[in-house]
Amino acid sequence: MAEEISLATVKKHNKAEDLWIVIENKVYDVTKFRLEHPGGEDSLVDVAGRDGTKEFIDVGHSLEARKIMKKFYIGDLAAADIKKKSPIRCAHVGLALGAVFLGFALIYVIKRGGGPKQ
Numbered sequence: 001m002a003e004e005i006s007l008a009t010v011k012k013h014n015k016a017e018d019l020w021i022v023i024e025n026k027v028y029d030v031t032k033f034r035l036e037h038p039g040g041e042d043s044l045v046d047v048a049g050r051d052g053t054k055e056f057i058d059v060g061h062s063l064e065a066r067k068i069m070k071k072f073y074i075g076d077l078a079a080a081d082i083k084k085k086s087p088i089r090c091a092h093v094g095l096a097l098g099a100v101f102l103g104f105a106l107i108y109v110i111k112r113g114g115g116p117k118q
């Protein structure tokens, strides 16, 4: 099984001479690659020690780039750090569904003449 690396550990490697990046929940040590990176050293240093998934995808990296990445893979982001964002999103979806349900329930009660009878 791949080694699990916490985001706190990744954060310690946030310099050009010690450069780890998270992409799609996988951790890469691109310290040596930074000088060969066709997109330049600076773009990698900008996301050093953090999640660079958005930036990586925004560039539209080729399949060749994805092949090269594999050479620098050092482990997976710890499960606890991956899940952090999702409960918030789930809560939002739950709230939205709850609000829609309440809306329909209200319409139903009103249409049935749930109000005071005359």
Ligand code: HEM
Pocket: 021, 028, 030, 037, 038, 039, 040, 043, 044, 046, 047, 052, 055, 056, 059, 060, 061, 062, 063, 064, 065, 066, 068, 069, 072
């Ligand atoms: C292990 C991680 C990465 C690898 C192996 C990698 C590899 C490459 C390669 C091979 C290219 C040439 C174009 C292509 O084949 O797509 C490239 C271009 C580029 N990369 Fe990366 N890259 C990595 C991460 C990143 C990240 C995290 C960023 C942004 C923060 C980034 C920004 C860029 C930019 C700006 C270009 C230039 C695009 C252009 O000139 O059109 N790269 N990269």
